[in-house]
Amino acid sequence: MARLTVNPTRMELRRLKTRLSTATRGHKLLKDKSDEMVRRFMELVRINKSLREEIEGEVADALRGFMLARAVSSAEDIEQVLSMPKVEVTLHAGTKNIMGVDVPDVAISMPAIGDLLPYAFSSAPSDLDNAVIKLSQLTEKLLRLAEVEKTCNMLADEIEKNRRRVNALEYVMIPQLEETIKYILMKLDENERGNLTRLMKVKSMMQERDG
Numbered sequence: 001m002a003r004l005t006v007n008p009t010r011m012e013l014r015r016l017k018t019r020l021s022t023a024t025r026g027h028k029l030l031k032d033k034s035d036e037m038v039r040r041f042m043e044l045v046r047i048n049k050s051l052r053e054e055i056e057g058e059v060a061d062a063l064r065g066f067m068l069a070r071a072v073s074s075a076e077d078i079e080q081v082l083s084m085p086k087v088e089v090t091l092h093a094g095t096k097n098i099m100g101v102d103v104p105d106v107a108i109s110m111p112a113i114g115d116l117l118p119y120a121f122s123s124a125p126s127d128l129d130n131a132v133i134k135l136s137q138l139t140e141k142l143l144r145l146a147e148v149e150k151t152c153n154m155l156a157d158e159i160e161k162n163r164r165r166v167n168a169l170e171y172v173m174i175p176q177l178e179e180t181i182k183y184i185l186m187k188l189d190e191n192e193r194g195n196l197t198r199l200m201k202v203k204s205m206m207q208e209r210d211g
Contacts (some may be wrong), residue, residue, distance in 0.1 A: 051141065055145055063131070064137065065128065
């Protein structure tokens, strides 16, 4: 591992030791954060899988209802009774924080089931009633699925960024600092040995002169 280009002084040694201590603490914090983010991500992935499977089954049931209604009514009749929706859905959109990542936080206000149908019961087959009600009930689940999937995508991106930071510290910065500190200590030891040798030589010369 290549070391940093620095002057091998005690002041530089203290500075690098402080940087190494900070980098080591930062690495541990980022590693702990990464582990927790992965745990939360896996929980959301399981929720996402469960929601998707549930929604796909319910959508298939609703579409089956439309097909049965289409079998006993013309396309024009069905289009006519569905062309003027009478309900209003209120969307509440915001964000929430998961491990430092601002992710979507959405909710909707739905009307009562009995108020969902935009037509009189006598004007359409019962299969169409059931299909409309099922799809309307799916609105909140579909919104929740979209929220969870977006959160998973955002957490996955942040996990990857955090992994790169952890790797940069673990495999680049910390080894460089350790190698540089080792180099400075070696140089300081060499200087001390050189100074000691010179002192011993001066002492020997002075003793020879005095003797």
